[in-house]
Each structure stands twice: as structure tokens, then as C-alpha cells.
Amino acid sequence: MSFSDNSLMRAAALIAVAGSTLLTACGGGKPPAQAPQNAAVEVGVIELKSRRVALTSELPGRTSPYLIAEVRPQVNGIIQKRQFEEGGDVKAGQSLYQIDPSTYQAILNSAEAALAKSEASLISTRLRAERYKELVGIKAVSQQDFDDAVAAQKQGEADVQANKAAVETARINLEYTRVVSPISGRIGRSSVTPGALVTANQATPMSTVQQLDPIYVDVTQSSTQLLRLKREFEKGHLQSSSGSSARVGLLLEDGTLYPQMGELKFSDVTVDQGTGAITLRAVFPNPKRLLLPGMYVRAVLEEGVDEHAILVPQEGVSRDNKGNAVAMVVGADGKVEARSLVTNRAVGHMWLIDSGLKSGDQMIVEGLQKIRPGVPVKPAPAKIASEPLSQATMEAMSGMEGMAAKARRSGKEGGGMGAGEAQPQGKTSTQAQ
Secondary structure: OOHHHHHHHHHHHHHHHHHHHHHHHHHOOOOOOOOOOOOOEEEEEEEOOEEEEEEEEEEEEEEEEEEEEEEOOOOOEEEEEEOOOOOOEEOOOOEEEEEOOHHHHHHHHHHHHHHHHHHHHHHHHHHHHHHHHHHHHOOOOOHHHHHHHHHHHHHHHHHHHHHHHHHHHHHHHHHHOEEEOOOOEEEOOOOOOOOOEEOOOOOOOOEEEEEEEEEEEEEEEEHHHHHHHHHHHHHOOOEOOOOOOOEEEEEOOOOOEOOOOEEEEEEOOOOOOOOOEEEEEEEEOOOOOOOOOOOEEEEEEEEEEEEEEEEEEHHHEEEOOOOOEEEEEEOOOOEEEEEEEEEEEEEOOEEEEEEOOOOOOEEEEEOHHHOOOOOEEEEEEOHHHHOOOOHHHHHHHOOHHHHHHHHHHHHHHOOOOOOOOOOOOOOOOOOOO
16 A cells, blocks of 8 residues: 555544544433424414395396397389498488388379369269158159168268278388388398399398387396296395396406496296206396397306305415315314315405304415314414405495496496497407306
């Protein structure tokens, strides 16, 4: 072995001895202390309290016109001119089309002439009957001649009435050559042009007029959901909201809130056999024509009010292996208890609990990763407890009051598009969830 190798070995030995001496001096030759096994874990908790919550549900639906009228001709003829702008607003009684009236004017003239002839003839027969009435009393004319004179008078009167009816019919047909709008509203495209031949009561309408203000929104609700709501009302879990007509909010196709509130007017009494749903109809004001027939919308209906609702933060609820909702609470002995929950629905960023928790429970929302059932804990107020509820949650809890407040804010900020405004291009339409 060389001299350099021996030097290296001696140096390594000296370093090992020095390290051992240093460890002994620092630790006193004792093993390191271990943390106690049963130390309480500090967790953040919130104390649950019942509160009043207005429950709402979103139902899919479509808009439909408040009034709709298909314009069809009631007489035959050639269209002379169209008297409206396609897509414009029309008034009830406004002229839309003019059919060639010459034939019907001639028929009216002929009927009036026939009426004048029958009225002139009636004068002669009436005078004859009056004279014969005096003469038959003195036996100057026979009774038969008098009876014939009276019959001729009555026949003349009937002819006058028939000719008057013919004149009125001819006048009506002449008026039908002027096709008018039966209702006020917005008219669509025209299916005929000047020069086209139309026939009375044809299958194809010449145009369609729709009243858009107000406008209907037809939504569907499952019969199972309706039965559930009825049971909750019967048990007293829910109370009916105040007011004779239920108010309805509306979410548009792009997820924005329609700036007008509507009223629920009609509930069908028959369940659709194919879908198992019933139809509900609401009426919405539509002064700016933002809602058009056939649009997909989601109606927000107030179901009722839960006076003793338990709301918990969603971050404090987990799922077990079976997918059931579970929450951790501090038991009376200061240890963690696992509670199985039955959740009803989400209200903003919170869960509405049907069973499993009650007012006064201390629910653990912070430090969940450090605990398990049976572990002693040291509860402390969670930071989430001091955070105010979000605006969306407050509006969801207040039901239609929150929807109305948000609608009023939307109306002040923008109010929606007017009748002739175009939708912005290049934006993806997203359905409200």
C-alpha cells in the first residue's frame, strides 16, 4: 500500500470520529422525541343555521306568438298590388293586398238594379191590393181577385228582401277584394306577388301576422317533479309564495337574463304520453321585440319557499365509494363524525340539504385532508364563515325577488336589443345550464 493511500484512510477515520462526537454533544446521547399520537388536529368549522330560501327550477321551453293569423283570400281574383312591407308592423284593418275588383263591382251594380226593379214593382202591387181591399167590401171585385192582389204584394215584398240580400252579398264580396290584416302585429314574407291568381280559402296563406308583444313562453315540466312538489307542499316542507300569479324569469339562448319578468298563466291538465311531461304557459312583455317565435329559452319558476332550509358550502361535501354525499362534523365528544347526506339541489355555490345535517351542527370545511372519522379535533371558525355570500347565491336564495332585481339592473345597463337590431356575429351561443 502506498503512502498516499494510508493518508486517505487515516483522514476518513478522523472525520467519522469527529462526526460521532458532534452528534453526541448536540443530542446528549438521547433519541429524538416523537409527537404524541392522540394530539387534536385543528380544523376549520362553520355552525349551520336554518334560513328562509325561495326554491326555483329551470324548465326548457319555446316562445310562441300571443296571437297568430294566417292571411287567406275570401274571393277569387288577380292580385293587383301588395300594400305592406315584409317584416314590418301592421295594424288591425290595414289593407295588405288588393284583388281586381272589377268583376265584383259589376255584380254589385247588377244586384242594385234588380233591387230597384223589385221595389218599383212592389209599389204597383201594394196599391192594387189596397184598392181591392175596399172594393171587395162592396162586392165590386171577387174575393179571388183580392186574394191574388194580396199574394202578389207579399211576393213583391219577398223579392225586395231577396234582392237586398243579393246587394249585401255583392257588397261584401267587393270588400273582400281588399284583403286586410285581422290583427295587429308583425307580418312575415308574402307568398304571392302582384299578378298572381288566388282562390277563396286556398290552403296556402298569402302571409302570416303575429302579435309579439306580449309573447307566450311554453315550457314543459315532468309529472314526477310535479308530484314531488305536491308532496312537499302537503307535508309542509314548502310554502306557497305570495301573490295570485306566479312570476317567471327567463334565460335566453346565450345564457343572459331577459330584462322583463313574466307571469305563469296556464297549466295543462293532461300529461303527454310520449314524454311524461305537462305544458306550462307564461306571458312575457316584449316591447323591444327581443323575443321571437320559436326561440329556445329556459324559464325560471318559483316552486315555493323553504322556511327552514339548511345550506352548506359545496367544498365541505365529498363523495364516498358509492357516490353518496358525505360531510364531516364535530361530534359532542370532540371527535370527527361522518354524516351521510341527502342533497336536494345547488343554490348558488351551496348545497340544499334534505337530511343528514341540522341547525347547530359544526361542519368541517377546512383541514379535511388531515382527518378521518373518530379523530379528535380542535375546531376553529373557518375563514369561509366570514366570507359574504356571493351575489348569485343571494339572488338564488331570494327567488323571483333576486331575478327581478337582476332584470332591473340588466334593463338599466343595456335593456336588450331593439326590434331592428342585429345579433352580434362570431359569438358562440351557449345554453344556460
